[in-house]
Amino acid sequence: MxxxxxxxxxxxxxxxxxxxxxxxxxxxxxxxxxxxxxxxxxxxxxxxxxxxxxxxxxxxxxxxxxxxxxxxNATWCWSPVNGIGERAGVSIGFAVLFGIALVLTLVALNRHGRLYLPVTTRFYPIGRRWQWYWGIVVSATAVVSLFTAMDVDRYYLPELPLILTSFFWFLMQLGTMAQVWEAVRHWGSWMERQFIDPDPYALRDDDRRSRVEFYLPLLFYLFWWLNFFMIVPRNWTPIQHQRYSEQVVNEAIPTATDARFKAAGFLLFVCWCITVFSLRHSIKHYRPRNRGLINRFVGFIRMTPLRFKLLLPIALVVPAFQELVAWKFDYSPLNLEGDRAAIFAGGYAPALLIMYIQIVFGFINANEDKELKRQRIVRNQQLDQELGIVKKPSWWARVNGEVVVPGESMRDQLVRNVREVQGSSKPRNDAAPSPEDGVPMSPLSPSVPAMSPATSPPPPVYTGRSERIRQERAMQAAAEMLFQQNRDAEAERRRRAQDLMVDGPVPPPAAAAITSRTVPPPPPYPGAGGRDGSVAPSVDSRLSSQQPPQQIRSMLDV
Incomplete structure (x- = not known):
């Protein structure tokens, strides 16, 4: 040393x-x-x-x-033996304000990060939360920097607190620019989401617009990380060598104003320019367009939201002040005896103002999912008005008996709907229709005989706990009632087919005996052909003449 x-x-x-x-x-x-x-x-x-x-x-x-x-009983030179000075007093006040902003940012994150609609692959929920995540980072780094700044005044000789407050101050600057960028980027994403919600195919996914929106975040964070690598990975020890004037001139000032700090301020300015370009890109594609150079500039100013009209000029102070302190050591937070007014006005005040502007508009603006649902309701109402559709008021269902009874099962609801189809709106005490109830299905068949319990008994009432089985039983009961006419037609068809099999001469006993041993059974009625295609003669033709003539009942008998 x-x-x-x-x-x-x-x-x-x-x-x-x-x-x-x-x-x-x-x-x-x-x-x-x-x-x-x-x-x-x-x-x-x-x-x-x-x-x-x-x-x-x-x-x-x-x-x-x-x-x-x-x-x-000795005391080191790097001990907090002095009282709280001017830097420490102002730092406490700023730290309290940043702490309050941290709590309010968490509230805003909960307000805007909550989901009320299904997640889509095109708009991830984390996209809307990044601006609040960076707000938390800004508040945390600012609080650490300000609290360590109190020990800068209390230490007799400058040491680690001066390095810590400077280090976290630069991190706070990075977080502030990232917070503004994410706010602008997400606003463009929110504009796109509102633009394609009525028509998902209104915008393509492979055009120039989408490619620009894909590469802009990569370009921003490229320069953002370059600023980080210009500042953070370095030897910070010479910064604390400010114990006498010659040491400050020979070690502290050359380190705090080297080429890397100067380049870092320029890189942060490039990040600000990319943020402005992203805002211009979103206004161009998702807002009404203006023609002409002057009209485009006026339209850009007019279409820019009030929040960004406040954020962007304040955010410009961040790279400007960082570049200033890289050239003028007198205004730098790295200076032990630097100008206190310049340090807090240009170094901490912009980040604090950006935090509270974000918080105020975070409480004013509604959750995006709720806003999207509201827009969908408004569009549906406009479409109903254009089509002349008037929805019934809420009391209409109660007056017409369409209110679901509490505790009513699915089977009871289906049975009640079936009675309404029959034309009877009179309430019944029983849960299932009696066999005497008729089910008119259509004007062509005004009445259908009731289903006989002997031929098609109703399914037993399910008393278990399985909701799936209860619904299946209810659907089965409703199907039996609604499709009773089809079952009767099927039974009538089977009866006619059975009558056709019975009509005609009865085969002789000899043929029946032969059939039981080796010979294949004869056809059920005369005239049926054998396996070789020949026609088998009648065994006892006199029986057919003694039978009464066959009565044709329908076209199926012909």
């Missing part, structure tokens, strides 16, 4: 009781031991040998020094 002060800042040790004793702050220390370990007394009231630094005034001076160079 390099010495903290130059040789001309060294002062001689005060004389003590004898030649091997020195009196420093009412503490007698062994002068021989101090000289053996190369300790020197400096004008800033510190005792140091280049590796260790101790405070050398009351009440922080050591009580005793051992021959091996160990001090008893």
């Amino acid at each position: 390099e010495p903290f002060l130059q040789a001309r800042d060294i002062i001689p040790f005060p004389s003590g009781d004898n030649s091997s004793d020195t009196l420093i702050g009412n503490s007698h220390l062994n002068l021989t031991t101090l000289e053996h370990w190369n300790y020197a007394l400096f004008t800033n009231q510190t005792l140091s040998n280049g590796s260790w630094c101790l405070l050398a005034w009351e009440p922080w001076i050591a009580d005793f020094v051992m021959p091996n160079g160990t001090f008893v």
Whole structure:
């Protein structure tokens, strides 16, 4: 470690009781031991040998020094022994405001991140939440930077707190630009979602518009990460070397104003330009178009939402101030004695204003899913008005008995609907229709005989807990009632086919005996052909003449 002060800042040790004793702050220390370990007394009231630094005034001076160079009750130079200064007082106030913004951002995230519609692959829920995630990052990094700034004033010699407050300040700047970018990008996505909700095929997925929207986030975060790598991975130790003027000039200022910090500010400005271009792209494709250069500029200003009219100019201060401190060390947060007004007005105030603007509009704007549902209802009402459709009021169903009875099963609802089809709206106490009820199906068949319980008994009433079986039983009962006419027609067809099989001469007993042994059974009525196509003669033709003539009942008998 390099010495903290130059040789001309060294002062001689005060004389003590004898030649091997020195009196420093009412503490007698062994002068021989101090000289053996190369300790020197400096004008800033510190005792140091280049590796260790101790405070050398009351009440922080050591009580005793051992021959091996160990001090008893000593206080290091990097200790918070000073009171809260101007930087610390303002930092506490800003930290409280950022803490409140953090809580409100969480509320806004819950408000806008909740889903009320099914998720689609084209619009992921995380897209609308990113701006609030970055708001949480901004608030957290700002609080850490501001709380560590309090120790910058309290430490006697600058050390780790100065590095921490500067490090998290740069992270806060990155988070602020990402928050503004995500707000603008998501607004364009929200415009697209409203544009294609009435017609999903209104916009193509492979045109120039979609390609630009795909590459813009990649381009933004490319420059965003370049800014990160220009600032974060570096040697931060020279920043804390501000213990005397020569050290500040030779180490702190060259490090805080090097080419990497200058390039980082320019890269952040490129990110701001990409954000403005994204807003212009969204207005061009999802807002009414204007022709002419002047009209386009006026339309761009007029179509820009109020939130972005406030956010973008404030966000421009972020890269501008970062570039300023890379050239002027007097206004830099890395400067131990920097201008306090410039540091808080240009370094922390823009991020705080952006946070609260986002929060205010987050509470004003509704959830996107709810807004989309409202727009769908308005469109449906407009379509109903154009088609002349007038929906019945809510009391219409109650007056006409269409209210679902509490505790009514699916079977009871189907039975009630069947009675309404029959033309009887009189309520019944029983849950199922009696066999005497008729079911008129259409004007062509005004009445159909009731279904006989013997031929088609109703299914038993299910009393179990399975809702699926209960619904199946109810559907079965309704099907039996609604399609009773089809079952009667099927039974009539089977009866006629059976009559056709019975009509005609009865085969003789001999033929029946032969059939039971080896010969294949004869055809059921005369005239049927054998396997070789020949016509088998009648076994007893006289029986056919003795039978009464066949009565033709329908075309099926011919």
